[in-house]
Amino acid sequence: MDDNNRKNFNFKYIVLKQWIVDNIKNKTFKYNDKLPSENLLCRKFGISRQTVRNAMAQLSEEGVVKKVRGSGMYVNKTFAAATSKTVGILISYLNEYIFQHIFKEIETVLQLEGYEIDLCISENRIEQERGFLDRMYHSDVAGLIIEGTRSALPNPNIRYYRKLEEKDVPFLFIHNYYNDVKCPSILMDDIGASKRMTQMLIEAGHTEIAGIFKGDDLQGHRRYLGYVEALNEAGIPVREELIGWFYSNYDNNILLEISIKAILDTLDYYTAMVSYNDLIALEINKFCVKNGISIPDDVSMVSFDDGVASSSLGIISAKHPKKLLGIEAAMRILRMIREGREAIPPVPYVISTELALRDSIKNITAL
Numbered sequence: 001m002d003d004n005n006r007k008n009f010n011f012k013y014i015v016l017k018q019w020i021v022d023n024i025k026n027k028t029f030k031y032n033d034k035l036p037s038e039n040l041l042c043r044k045f046g047i048s049r050q051t052v053r054n055a056m057a058q059l060s061e062e063g064v065v066k067k068v069r070g071s072g073m074y075v076n077k078t079f080a081a082a083t084s085k086t087v088g089i090l091i092s093y094l095n096e097y098i099f100q101h102i103f104k105e106i107e108t109v110l111q112l113e114g115y116e117i118d119l120c121i122s123e124n125r126i127e128q129e130r131g132f133l134d135r136m137y138h139s140d141v142a143g144l145i146i147e148g149t150r151s152a153l154p155n156p157n158i159r160y161y162r163k164l165e166e167k168d169v170p171f172l173f174i175h176n177y178y179n180d181v182k183c184p185s186i187l188m189d190d191i192g193a194s195k196r197m198t199q200m201l202i203e204a205g206h207t208e209i210a211g212i213f214k215g216d217d218l219q220g221h222r223r224y225l226g227y228v229e230a231l232n233e234a235g236i237p238v239r240e241e242l243i244g245w246f247y248s249n250y251d252n253n254i255l256l257e258i259s260i261k262a263i264l265d266t267l268d269y270y271t272a273m274v275s276y277n278d279l280i281a282l283e284i285n286k287f288c289v290k291n292g293i294s295i296p297d298d299v300s301m302v303s304f305d306d307g308v309a310s311s312s313l314g315i316i317s318a319k320h321p322k323k324l325l326g327i328e329a330a331m332r333i334l335r336m337i338r339e340g341r342e343a344i345p346p347v348p349y350v351i352s353t354e355l356a357l358r359d360s361i362k363n364i365t366a367l
Contacts, residue, residue: 012047016055019045021064024075027140031168035065035073084142087333088118090132091147091174098305098322102174105326106145113334115142122149124217124248126156133160137167143333144171150248151176151218170336172344174329176218182346184336186328189353190219190304193318194226194274196355197302200316201272202234205365206300208242210270212263212280215245220276223304227274241268246280257283271364272300278309278317285313296362306356315360321351 023029036044038052045052056073059065066076087110093099107117118141122128129149136144137160144164148155151173161181164171177185201209211227214220224243231238244263246256260283275281281303288295295301295313303310303317310317328349335343 012045013051013055016041016045016047016052017059020055020059024064029075031075033075034071035075037072084140085114086116086118086139086141087337088120088132088136088139088141088144089146090120090122090129090144092122092124092149094119094121098307098320101322102326102329105323106330109327109330110334115334122147124149126150130157130160133157133164136169137163141169143337144169145174145329145333146171147174148176148178148218150216151178152221153216155180168341170333170341172329172333172336174325177348183341184332184344184346185348186325186332187222187348187350188318188321188325189350190222190318191226191229192350193304193353193355194223195230196226197316197318198227198230198274199234200361201274201300201302202230202236204272204300204361204363206272206361207236208268208270209236209272209274210242210244210267211274212244212246212260212284213276214248216247220245223274223276239268241266242270246276257286260284261287270299272361273302275301275303275315277304278307278315281313281315281317282309285309296360300361302360310356310358313360314358316358317356319354319356321353324351 020029020035029035035056038049041047041052042049056065056067060067060073063076065073067073089103089106091099091103094103103119110117118136118139120128120132120135122132126149149157155178158178158180161171161178172183173181173185175187177183177187198209209227209231211224213224213227228238244260244267246259246263256279260280264284264287273284275284281301284301285295287293288299293299295315301315303315304320306317306319309315328351332344332349
């Protein structure tokens with residue numbers, strides 16, 4: 001081959017490669033799309049079949065395309081995902097105390113890598129989750145970070161997760177997960193923290209320990225499990241009359257306050273209380289103030305998330321690892337986008353949780 005022919009070959013070879021890459025980036029060719037045949041490309045670019053094969057072989061080595069024996073060349077999932085620079089995020093709330101911190105850390109990590117965010121607030125409603133999942137399925141999205149809706153209940157949106165799996169969109173859960181969906185999740189150590197705090201109450205002499213937990217999310221069940229494990233190990237019977245469950249079908253704080261008051265009115269005698277989180281601890285404290293009950297003199301209390309309520313009320317609380325959780329979520333979804341869904345095992349990653357120690361447990365061993 002003389003110099004002129006070699007230059008011409010190299011030019012057409014490069015043009016073909018760039019044409020394929022550009023059409024994947026602009027979504028003319030999407031993940032799993034079959035590329036034009038050798039014959040069509042030969043006619044379009046006026047080149048030989050060998051030139052086309054050489055270009056395709058190099059694109060395959062670079063991870064841009066993949067060959068399916070007996071079928072042809074297809075857009076490779078890893079390269080197709082990498083061309084999208086948007087990550088969808090679904091969280092229950094944004095204005096409440098922990099969610100802003102989680103979102104800020106996710107946003108910071110993703111933006112440093114050049115990604116934009118498509119945010120949706122579910123308000124813990126299944127129809128909001130469904131709308132988000134359907135929109136993400138039909139959009140150009142690289143990956144998803146999701147806080148599941150009513151995660152302790154059977155989820156009517158599972159088929160949408162199946163569709164995302166079929167499309168090979170990487171996604172992971174924070175705070176919870178669905179048993180019917182196999183994918184990574186990032187959790188705080190709800191079980192361990194609940195167990196440790198309940199043990200603290202037991203060590204201070206308390207055996208009549210009440211608990212208020214959220215019934216429709218996985219965190220509520222995990223916190224209940226830690227409470228139960230501590231009682232069982234201490235040989236203290238679990239009594240249903242000391243356990244209250246609330247649910248997230250409330251449109252405002254007034255209804256939540258009414259619900260917590262109704263639970264507290266029905267609980268049997270107790271000397272200590274495990275609160276689902278600091279927002280509930282605040283409602284419990286309102287009830288105590290109205291009824292002349294003092295914390296910890298009359299009732300000892302522990303809680304979760306270590307928000308403003310627990311610090312202002314002086315309540316021992318499990319610190320929510322909100323910043324670390326946000327960072328871990330962002331880093332893991334980025335890895336899944338770059339290396340494929342299988343890059344992160346489809347199991348929970350549990351972040352250890354420290355306790356904020358305050359004076360909210362009264363020692364009654366000597367009483």
